[in-house]
Amino acid sequence: MVDRRDSAVGEQGPGGGKRAARAAEKAPGDAAASKLAVGQSRTALVRRARRINRELAEVYPYAHPELDFENPFQLLVATVLSAQTTDLRVNQTTPALFAKYPGPEDLAAANPEEVEEILRPCGFFRAKTRSVMGLSKALVEDYGGEVPGRLEELVKLPGVGRKTAFVVLGNAFGRPGITVDTHFQRLVRRWQWTEQTDPDKIEAEVGALFPKKEWTDLSHHVIWHGRRICHARKPACGACPIAPLCPAYGEGETDPEKARKLLKYEKGGFPGQRLKPPQSYLDAGGKPAPPLGAA
Numbered sequence: 001m002v003d004r005r006d007s008a009v010g011e012q013g014p015g016g017g018k019r020a021a022r023a024a025e026k027a028p029g030d031a032a033a034s035k036l037a038v039g040q041s042r043t044a045l046v047r048r049a050r051r052i053n054r055e056l057a058e059v060y061p062y063a064h065p066e067l068d069f070e071n072p073f074q075l076l077v078a079t080v081l082s083a084q085t086t087d088l089r090v091n092q093t094t095p096a097l098f099a100k101y102p103g104p105e106d107l108a109a110a111n112p113e114e115v116e117e118i119l120r121p122c123g124f125f126r127a128k129t130r131s132v133m134g135l136s137k138a139l140v141e142d143y144g145g146e147v148p149g150r151l152e153e154l155v156k157l158p159g160v161g162r163k164t165a166f167v168v169l170g171n172a173f174g175r176p177g178i179t180v181d182t183h184f185q186r187l188v189r190r191w192q193w194t195e196q197t198d199p200d201k202i203e204a205e206v207g208a209l210f211p212k213k214e215w216t217d218l219s220h221h222v223i224w225h226g227r228r229i230c231h232a233r234k235p236a237c238g239a240c241p242i243a244p245l246c247p248a249y250g251e252g253e254t255d256p257e258k259a260r261k262l263l264k265y266e267k268g269g270f271p272g273q274r275l276k277p278p279q280s281y282l283d284a285g286g287k288p289a290p291p292l293g294a295a
Contacts, residue, residue, distance in 0.1 A: 040192075048245055049193050049209045055242050056221035062281040063220035065171045066227075066273040067091060072147035072172035073104055073139070076157075077132050079164045085123050088273040092292035093121050095275070104145050107136035121292065131159025149173045162200065170216035178203045179219040183226030190230070190248040228267045236262040 040048070057063075066087040069075035074094065081090045097118050101107040107115070112129055119125040119132075135157040139145055147168065148154055154165035166177030178184075180199040188194055194205040210218055229236045235252030238259030243249050253259045265272050271287040282288070 045193070046209050049191070049206075052191060052242050052245050053210065053214065053218050053221055055245070056225055057217070059241050060221055060224045062278065062284045062286065063217070063224045064278050064281065065167065065220070067167075068094060068274050068276050069172070072149075072168060074098055075172045076135065076147050076154075076160070076164070076168050077107075079167045080131050080135065080159045081119065081122050081128055083124070083128070086273065088289050089122055091273060091275050091289060093119060095291070104136040104139040107133055108140050128159075134158030135160060147172070149175065151177075162203070166216075166219075170219070176212050176215040177219070178207050178215045179223065180206075181223060182232075183223045184219060186232055187222050187226050187230055190246070190251070192247050228264050229262075231262065231264075234262060236260070239263060239267075 065075070067075060067078040067082060068091045069078055077097070078090050078094050081093065097107075097115070100118070101110055101115070110133060112133065115129045115133060116125050119128050122128060138157050139147060143153070149169065151162070151165050151169060154160050154168060155162060163179055163181060166179050169175040170177045170179070180203050185197075185199065185202055188202060188206050189197075193209060194202050196202045196205055206218075207215060225242075226232075229240050231252070235248075236259040237243060237246075237249050237252040238254045238256040239262070240246065240249075240259070253262060260268075262268075264270065266281075266284070266286045271289045272281065273289055274281075275289050275291055277286055277288055
């Protein structure tokens with residue numbers, strides 16, 4: 001997701017290395033950072049949150065859903081399959097699935113054991129088989145084989161919750177929604193945008209900080225940052241372009257050189273998660289992921 005000029009944050013895309021360098025120079029010390037958001041007003045919170053999103057938009061101008069799909073049905077199935085596994089593993093698995101079962105009619109009438117064998121690499125393959133076959137049957141019986149474009153209808157489908165529904169609405173139908181996955185939850189709490197732990201409450205509180213039209217792109221920016229730089233166990237604080245704005249600065253590695261070694265995907269010079277990423281990502285130096293079984 002690479003130009004090998006440098007593995008520093010942003011070197012491969014717009015707003016590159018200079019942004020990372022400025023962040024490293026201006027990054028607050030641990031004590032100052034921990035006080036950054038303490039006692040802030042609502043107005044200050046909104047301004048800081050929106051500035052972080054603007055900064056991330058410069059770092060990830062090519063951010064996109066990291067599941068390969070060509071239509072709403074493929075995105076819906078892929079998102080259901082992505083539970084408890086990586087988007088990369090899903091992307092390596094779905095080509096065989098969609099080649100054999102290109103539409104909901106095909107998957108609804110499939111032999112469960114054959115579907116299970118295809119989905120085995122995704123983990124929890126029996127439960128996921130029931131979900132994707134169940135939602136395919138529901139699409140055929142209740143929606144004429146078409147994926148509905150409304151939240152209220154999507155969440156009625158087997159295996160589809162609000163997170164999955166918003167992924168589909170935002171990326172297949174262009175209808176704004178916030179995707180509260182594990183990365184999103186972790187980062188918005190680190191940034192003190194919310195103290196909630198329930199995904200629905202996180203969605204509501206964070207959504208209130210931004211115009212609705214920004215929700216889908218906001219989700220991409222936050223999730224991309226969580227996957228590439230602001231990791232769960234060891235954030236790359238010293239290579240983070242929003243360090244001056246982060247109340248949690250110092251929880252991870254602050255040395256710039258050591259932090260760069262923690263960067264993932266295109267920021268670290270490695271392949272991304274999609275086998276067929278958008279052209280804008282490739283133009284920014286991103287590399288497509290290898291297919292299943294590739295050396």
